[in-house]
Amino acid sequence: MSSVVARAYSSSANLGAGFDILSLAHKAYHDEVEAEIVNNEGRGVLIETSDGIPKETHRNSAGAAVLSMLEDLGLKVTVRLKVKKGVPFGLGLGSSGASASAAVSAVNELLGLGLRREDLVKYAMLGEGAVSGSPHPDNVAASLFGGVVAVVSTSPIRVAQIPVRVAFNLLLIIPRVKPMEGKTRKARELVPNRVNLSDAVQNARFISSLILGLESGNRELIRLGLNDEIVEKARTPMYPHYPEVKKVALESDAIGVCVSGAGPSVLVFYDKYTDIMGLKDRADNVCKKNGFACDFIETELAGGVQIERIN
Ligand SMILES: Nc1ncnc2c1ncn2[C@@H]1O[C@H](COP(=O)(O)OP(=O)(O)OP(=O)(O)O)[C@@H](O)[C@H]1O
Numbered sequence: 001m002s003s004v005v006a007r008a009y010s011s012s013a014n015l016g017a018g019f020d021i022l023s024l025a026h027k028a029y030h031d032e033v034e035a036e037i038v039n040n041e042g043r044g045v046l047i048e049t050s051d052g053i054p055k056e057t058h059r060n061s062a063g064a065a066v067l068s069m070l071e072d073l074g075l076k077v078t079v080r081l082k083v084k085k086g087v088p089f090g091l092g093l094g095s096s097g098a099s100a101s102a103a104v105s106a107v108n109e110l111l112g113l114g115l116r117r118e119d120l121v122k123y124a125m126l127g128e129g130a131v132s133g134s135p136h137p138d139n140v141a142a143s144l145f146g147g148v149v150a151v152v153s154t155s156p157i158r159v160a161q162i163p164v165r166v167a168f169n170l171l172l173i174i175p176r177v178k179p180m181e182g183k184t185r186k187a188r189e190l191v192p193n194r195v196n197l198s199d200a201v202q203n204a205r206f207i208s209s210l211i212l213g214l215e216s217g218n219r220e221l222i223r224l225g226l227n228d229e230i231v232e233k234a235r236t237p238m239y240p241h242y243p244e245v246k247k248v249a250l251e252s253d254a255i256g257v258c259v260s261g262a263g264p265s266v267l268v269f270y271d272k273y274t275d276i277m278g279l280k281d282r283a284d285n286v287c288k289k290n291g292f293a294c295d296f297i298e299t300e301l302a303g304g305v306q307i308e309r310i311n
């Protein structure tokens, strides 16, 4: 019985003010999903995993994503997905998105569907919706495309890859805490439906600054762009450590800092001008002051989803 294995990397979404828009993939962690055909009698998705995530298809981001794909394309096939988690979940590292991205890519290859990556984003984000209550495209766009991406349209899906003309490294500051059940769902409930025009304009300025800074290699524009007047502020109760972690990181001359996805992890952009050792010490003290230790993962931009092997 043939099978296809796909690998998708972790991601940090909501770069600066880019809530549901700007995201990047990093090599910190990855998921692997193996897809195989069980039979051609009926439509179904079976989940095999021993990594602490739901085995029910509709509660698993990978299963829900693939089922939406089979239903939308009218395919009568039952597939099995063996999900091997590498991305820790519930920490803002795009874990549910990585599984969904790897799963739809493996099935696309397995069934020879020839779908474009935008099509795969459409299905993978439905997998995200099964987990967080609302389909958001940013994590899966980063895991599928790689690099830094902007989801510029959701109907139809359009993803722009942002050219990065500046050398930077990434530091993930990951609280060593028990993942909150349904963390992203709860975080999305905190986002206001109505905002002040002044805050919306300020966030548009931040997004402009971030994208222009990445494309031009302007360090100051990147730092300015990694701010958010709306979502990060609304969600601060979920990560009270963040404002002070950001403060000490900038005092250590980080390029810029933002919350990774829906948190609680924090993403730091840094380079040769950054006192990275001092930054980690200071951030570690802040975490301890908040009652928990943190892991510090130095990483870099990752590519998009990869078909690892076809058995
Ligand atoms: N394939 C999967 N991989 C990871 N988590 C999954 C998966 N399927 C369902 N889940 C559930 O989703 C939740 C984790 O997803 P959640 O969106 O809250 O955080 P995350 O994806 O790890 O980070 P982010 O904030 O970047 O989205 C957990 O409750 C987990 O049980």
Ligand SMILES: N[C@@H](CCO)C(=O)O
Residues within 6 Å of the ligand: 013, 014, 019, 020, 021, 092, 094, 136, 138, 139, 184, 187, 188, 260, 261, 262
């Ligand atoms: N944009 C999503 C990303 C989750 O990682 C959210 O913040 O809800």
